[in-house]
Amino acid sequence: MICYFCHEALMEEVDIANLFKRQGPLCHKCRGELSRWRAGRRCDFCHRLMEEQETKCLDCLFLSGRFQPPNSITCLLDYHGTAKMLFHRYKFTGDCALAEVLAMFLDRRFGEYEVIIPIPISRTRMKERGYNQTTMVLDAKGLRYSDFLETDERQRQSGLGKVARAQGENPFHLNCRREGLADKRILVIDDIYTTGMTVHQALEKLYTFSPASIDVLTFSKA
Numbered sequence: 001m002i003c004y005f006c007h008e009a010l011m012e013e014v015d016i017a018n019l020f021k022r023q024g025p026l027c028h029k030c031r032g033e034l035s036r037w038r039a040g041r042r043c044d045f046c047h048r049l050m051e052e053q054e055t056k057c058l059d060c061l062f063l064s065g066r067f068q069p070p071n072s073i074t075c076l077l078d079y080h081g082t083a084k085m086l087f088h089r090y091k092f093t094g095d096c097a098l099a100e101v102l103a104m105f106l107d108r109r110f111g112e113y114e115v116i117i118p119i120p121i122s123r124t125r126m127k128e129r130g131y132n133q134t135t136m137v138l139d140a141k142g143l144r145y146s147d148f149l150e151t152d153e154r155q156r157q158s159g160l161g162k163v164a165r166a167q168g169e170n171p172f173h174l175n176c177r178r179e180g181l182a183d184k185r186i187l188v189i190d191d192i193y194t195t196g197m198t199v200h201q202a203l204e205k206l207y208t209f210s211p212a213s214i215d216v217l218t219f220s221k222a
């Protein structure tokens with residue numbers, strides 16, 4: 001077997017204990033590197049590394065003044081070093097086999113939500129990339145999800161300041177009926193959580209149909 005990330009042969013010893021265990025396509029070294037988090041003080045809500053002088057997370061403070069936040073945010077990987085490289089290869093070089101690697105970090109308990117909603121990508125992005133980087137991981141894990149959100153074509157927003165983005169038009173639309181969300185326990189999944197603006201705009205739409213709760217899962221925190 002070959003590690004999906006570094007392409008080295010897996011040198012795991014076969015003994016009676018792991019013979020019947022399904023082995024992931026990741027070597028020990030890659031798994032260790034991907035799981036490593038940068039040291040430092042983090043926001044206990046969005047997991048962002050905070051500056052020395054920050055008493056409250058400025059990103060969360062900003063968002064909570066404008067949006068209803070999720071119940072919780074779970075983050076699988078710290079977006080730096082090897083993990084950052086993984087996302088780059090996965091999203092921009094067409095190495096879609098890496099969906100399997102990300103799926104290894106997903107816990108099956110996420111399947112217990114009543115509705116799982118991935119953040120969509122625009123049609124243009126879909127055409128360029130050929131796949132939605134979030135749903136492909138869910139497919140690899142065998143988690144069922146609902147495409148209840150759609151997104152407009154829009155310019156890349158990374159150049160805009162956060163106030164401009166927060167005041168701009170919400171790019172998301174719901175394409176489900178109220179019953180699809182009302183009183184349901186919902187999990188929203190995104191690939192990379194940076195400032196949180198995208199996720200909060202998606203939540204703003206979802207909250208209009210009165211779900212019981214919304215939690216957020218992100219594959220990595222930048």
Ligand SMILES: [Zn+2]
Nearest residue numbers: 003006027030
């Ligand atoms: Zn490896």
Ligand SMILES: [Zn+2]
Nearest residue numbers: 043046057060
């Ligand atoms: Zn925060």
